[in-house]
Amino acid sequence: MVVLGPDDVPAISDAAEAAAHPEVAVLSVLVHRERKVAEAFVDGLHLMPDDHAPQYYEHAYSMAPPPVRRTLEELMASTAWPVHSPFAREHFGRGKNEGLAEGLSKGKAEGEAEALLLMLDARGMHVPDSVRERIIRCTDTHVLEKWIRRAAVIEKVEDLFD
Template sequence: MVSSTHEALVELIRQRPGFAVQLLTEVAGVAVPEYSSVEQGSPDLSQAVPAEYRADEVITVRDGARAVLGVIAEVQLHIDLDKRFSWPAYLVALRNRLRAPAVLLVIATSEKVARWAAKPIELGAGSVVAPIVMGPGVIPVITDPVVARAGPELAMLSAMSHPEDLGVLDALLATFTSDIEHNTLYADLVWTLLPAAARTYLEHRMATTSTWQYQSPFARKYFGEGKAEGKAEDVLTVVSARGIAVPDDARDRITACTDPEQLSAWLINAVTATEIDDVFR
């Protein structure tokens, strides 16, 4: 199971290289040359110099055998000033290797990092590198299950960027079926990419959806044979994850409840609650 946010996001592109092109065209609105195939390239961008340059992922877009575009995909969790120097080197190395244009696609997990990454990198004498940045603010809100199933990787990014939108989480759930390629991996990535409140909501929804296939380690860990257990604990987990104080009387009310439907309703309320009274509304 992928254990870090960085590796989980890289894995989305690694499993389907065309996802990088989808982000460029559908989200960033970048025009891409006509092409017939998209493939994973070597992330090693070192040249005959002492420094080692290794990108997170490199995608080659081809028209037949000819490369028409190179895409460097970088996942950025925090501000790293060194990247302002290494990113231009990545582009030059890939452009030289492919003899084709190259672009830098940065996936940022916070708006602060996205704003930093989007600043043009001035090389001098008017030469500028302009990263194409995907931050939470530009990732679409995907609430249609049909759209989510057509692009599960983008649906995962949507859930990561908008974890308090229950419609987005429900749409993501529609991608965890056996007819979706890599569905087991994507289900496991939920544990890494989503906050506790969103995870618990999805756990509850999976456990109460009869069509869910309990195949992944994520599903087996939390659902066993498919029955939801410890719903009271789930409610308290979500409330705690959202930083909401739980008075003793509220805690007693939750733990004493034996009605699964009532606990389910409280759990759903807890995902978007800002105070304890929101849970019981």
């Protein structure tokens, strides 16, 4: 079993480093929960390609505990960079058309699935197409959250669904 903690993930407090290693920067925000780490992450978003930065923000935000989410919201509100990524806007608009609760639930499940795949990628795990498809098709956020927690400690992708 592998467990990641503050000693295993560097506290990235430099925007250029966050932009150069965005997957680690996301994990750093989640593990260290320090304002300076969140600030470096948000500042690093400005240095990332526009088509990547929103995805990393979405992943960090969706996996963060409420206090870290509030910090990210505060930091994003103070920048010129759009607070809502294209992913979030797409699902918000879809929610209006499908019914807000249903759209939000669907968007959350898709975000959780993407967060799970990002976690596995950040840990250097190869995800076979069949596993990727199972994750993407899952709409149960409780199941996806359970898989995300498992993804932090498993040694091989096959152990994700046990």
